[in-house]
Amino acid sequence: MRILIAQSTEEFGALAFNEMIKIIKSNPSCTLGLATGSTPIPLYDAMAKDHAENGTSYKNVTTFNLDEYVGLPKEHPESYISFMKKNLFSRIDIDMKNVNIPNGQADDIAAECKRYSALLEKASVDIQVLGIGGNGHIAFNEPGTPFDSKTHRVQLTQKTISDNARFFSTIDEVPKSALTMGIGEIMRAKKLLLLANGKNKADAVYNMIKGPVTTDCPASVLQNHPDVVVILDQSAAEKI
Numbered sequence: 001m002r003i004l005i006a007q008s009t010e011e012f013g014a015l016a017f018n019e020m021i022k023i024i025k026s027n028p029s030c031t032l033g034l035a036t037g038s039t040p041i042p043l044y045d046a047m048a049k050d051h052a053e054n055g056t057s058y059k060n061v062t063t064f065n066l067d068e069y070v071g072l073p074k075e076h077p078e079s080y081i082s083f084m085k086k087n088l089f090s091r092i093d094i095d096m097k098n099v100n101i102p103n104g105q106a107d108d109i110a111a112e113c114k115r116y117s118a119l120l121e122k123a124s125v126d127i128q129v130l131g132i133g134g135n136g137h138i139a140f141n142e143p144g145t146p147f148d149s150k151t152h153r154v155q156l157t158q159k160t161i162s163d164n165a166r167f168f169s170t171i172d173e174v175p176k177s178a179l180t181m182g183i184g185e186i187m188r189a190k191k192l193l194l195l196a197n198g199k200n201k202a203d204a205v206y207n208m209i210k211g212p213v214t215t216d217c218p219a220s221v222l223q224n225h226p227d228v229v230v231i232l233d234q235s236a237a238e239k240i
């Protein structure tokens with residue numbers, strides 16, 4: 001595990017971008033695993049800036065997102081597909097046919113999970129971006145999720161619902177469940193890029209890096225992956 005600590009938001013984005021661009025340059029038809037949340041925004045800003053300034057093309061890039069809320073219309077500003085369009089896809093030349101994200105509005109949620117798992121099984125994700133929850137979750141894999149899990153529906157914990165309430169006008173609007181890529185599928189990516197900032201992530205970051213490998217802290221499974229880069233700001237790094 002390689003751990004890099006950024007001194008500013010700009011450096012945080014630049015360090016993460018540096019890992020991404022190496023992959024895209026070495027294979028313009030690569031497959032990227034993407035994440036939502038506030039943490040990857042500096043990375044997406046850096047990718048958009050580079051596309052505008054240097055013309056890096058994403059025409060042949062395929063993407064897989066980690067998760068999506070269940071029941072939120074795709075057009076809702078807080079759906080994860082809306083987040084991705086706003087923060088990245090509308091700012092680069094990606095072909096939306098190559099974008100994959102679980103469909104949280106599917107009539108048959110179990111069938112949708114199987115469809116997404118089957119796509120992931122055929123794919124080979126070159127780099128997977130990850131955030132971390134205050135409780136150590138990765139994607140929406142909450143504590144207790146088996147390490148070999150595949151795409152599944154989760155009931156969000158009260159902690160995750162209250163963490164995400166800041167994006168909605170009231171806490172009651174936060175969806176109570178989501179579809180998430182499983183931990184087993186995340187671990188199949190060739191490289192993992194975990195990003196964390198803020199004091200509220202410091203305990204989870206400590207447990208991920210220094211704690212035992214246990215489903216109590218889903219992110220601790222990263223200790224079992226051969227190629228992980230962790231990028232932190234100083235607050236998230238304060239306990240390691």
Ligand code: PGA
Pocket residue numbers: 036037038039040131132133134137138139
């Ligand atoms: P955040 O979410 O980037 O909005 O903090 C990360 C996560 O909960 O995985």
